[in-house]
Amino acid sequence: MKFSRMLIPTTKETPNDAVLASHKLLLRAGFIQFTGGSGLYNFLPLGKITLEKVRKVVKEELDKAGCNEVHLPMVTSLKLWEETGRADKFGKELLRFKDRHENDFTLSPTNEEAMVNLVRQTVKSYKQLPLNVYQINWKFRDEVRPRFGLMRGREFLMKDAYSFHVSVEDMEREFTLMEATYKKIFTRLGLEFKVVEADSGAIGGAGSKEFMVLADSGEDTIMVCDQCDFGANIEVIDENSKKCACGGELRETKGIEAGHIFQLGTTYSAPMKAEFLNENQKLEPFVMGTYGIGVSRLLAGIIEQNHDEKGCIWTKESAPFNVDIIVAKAKNKAQMEVGLKLYETLQAKGVDVLLDDRADKKTGFGVKVKDFELIGINYAIVVGNDIEEGNVELINRADLSKEIVAINDVEAVIMEKLAL
């Protein structure tokens, strides 16, 4: 993409209403835009690209683990919610409305009922199990108090997966597989995270684990062991217990809940009469698991963990672009030629590259560098006066280190740094 053709409204001033770094920076760098409605944001081009990058990582790992992507309507009939009693249980967080025929509907905050309905209409035999179906779709929760930008919005992008099994044992196997899959996803996204024991809350079910992105600004308090891998949300910890089962000390820290996996059992399948025929020709309710990842919340989490006073520092797999080619003087034909050439070469190699070709008189070199730092693209290639010696400057966003590289070597150096 060319910067001159993209809608990237960066600003110098910090929005007054934003508190968290991620909220401030995503607004300032032009990823998202406030709409005037609480907890509702426009995703501008950069935000949309980043969201798709994160979504892609989530999808790839789930598909590798054998999950089936589907797409459910955001609008669901309230009748489904009444089958499980959650129409009442969910309360005002469940946004309700009527269609022209006076039928009751909701904007989906989660989809256990809808997905059980899908499967009970389709799966009739133990031979079709196990099955894991998921979607990555917008959810709406009429939160009591939306806040912190993408961290707790009312409308948000969530991956919700549901697995169906013949037995508790097989469901537990899938639960373990999902835990491993989530670890791969969070690792690929470059996040520092902790898997903790958690409360099942309104979803119900037996065991649950949360994936916490570690950040001081996190809304959850978790206890982690200094000796072993153990961690738990403070909700499920005995208040007096400062010792881990292994003998280590429990230390308190903060996390952002970005993923949550549950062992559900038959909590939903039984009341909804979602049953299959087993080997003995008897009907049994599906044994289920459910697994969520807050995709849009991950964007906030990545920035909470990776930023400095100058702006965002996206991780390799989350960055909207991996390389920003800054043409210092866009009116200088030689510089623009070198910039364009590098742009095309890198694109051909599959690198996501942005060409800052802005040539208007207000956008000088300083503006371009500041925008690069604010947006948080992994590397900048500065095409400037150095081209007379056959060189360009390479800037690493993470530590702002600079190095002079021969134009002919840039491609190889970039490919090595991005490990592509």
Add this chain to the structure above:
RNA sequence: CGGAGUGUAGCGCAGUCUGGUAGCGCACCUGGUUUGGGACCAGGGGGUCGAAGGUUCGAGUCCUUUCACUCCGACCA
């Protein structure tokens, strides 16, 4: 839902106490000078002051009502 604030140009704000022509900075447009770290000069466009009602010769400003948004708390797949 309790507590505390804020609504004035796209954004950030002043003006409100003490009523009298709607302001500033950034951004935007035009021209010129600049050109490797958010340039400078000159000119210009953009507002029913959140909404409704009231007091007054006159309301951004005073009174009443209402709505929205932010923060703290409670709540929370």
